[in-house]
Amino acid sequence: MKTAPLTEKNKDFFDLVHEVVKLIPKGRVTTYGAIASYLGSARSSRMVGWAMNASHKIEGIPAHRVVNRIGLLTGKMNFETPTLMEERLKQEGIHVINDQIEGFKQLFWDPTIELNIH
DNA sequence: GTCTTGACGTTTA
DNA sequence: CTAAACGCCAAGA
Numbered sequence: 001m002k003t004a005p006l007t008e009k010n011k012d013f014f015d016l017v018h019e020v021v022k023l024i025p026k027g028r029v030t031t032y033g034a035i036a037s038y039l040g041s042a043r044s045s046r047m048v049g050w051a052m053n054a055s056h057k058i059e060g061i062p063a064h065r066v067v068n069r070i071g072l073l074t075g076k077m078n079f080e081t082p083t084l085m086e087e088r089l090k091q092e093g094i095h096v097i098n099d100q101i102e103g104f105k106q107l108f109w110d111p112t113i114e115l116n117i118h
Numbered sequence: 119g120t121c122t123t124g125a126c127g128t129t130t131a
Numbered sequence: 132c133t134a135a136a137c138g139c140c141a142a143g144a
């Protein structure tokens with residue numbers, strides 16, 4: 001069976017990422033690696049970032065809730081405005097200092113745990 | 119068509 | 132402990 005390439009029509013890593021991101025509860029955050037690991041490719045964290053970039057055209061994708069493993073808003077500059085990500089997080093009660101989420105470990109929402117083991 | 123870059127993370131030296 | 136390389140796969144030039 002031929003492996004389907006990543007396209008808009010085919011269900012792929014991107015769509016799966018979008019689904020997981022939508023499942024992130026308000027006031028919580030997750031990481032690219034957590035999503036990638038949940039999907040089975042722990043080292044495909046980069047693709048998660050690409051998926052977020054594609055999510056721009058889709059509504060309901062809280063990309064601002066996805067940060068890197070240290071809780072740093074690495075992709076904030078990719079938003080409509082460089083401050084939008086930080087602003088949105090503050091709206092949900094998440095404090096961001098110097099592009100870093102305060103108490104990130106405490107706000108961390110891991111799909112591998114929350115969606116599987118409880 | 120090939121080559122480089124990219125919202126990252128893990129592994130190895 | 133720190134530093135560097137690899138892996139992942141897609142899109143842009």
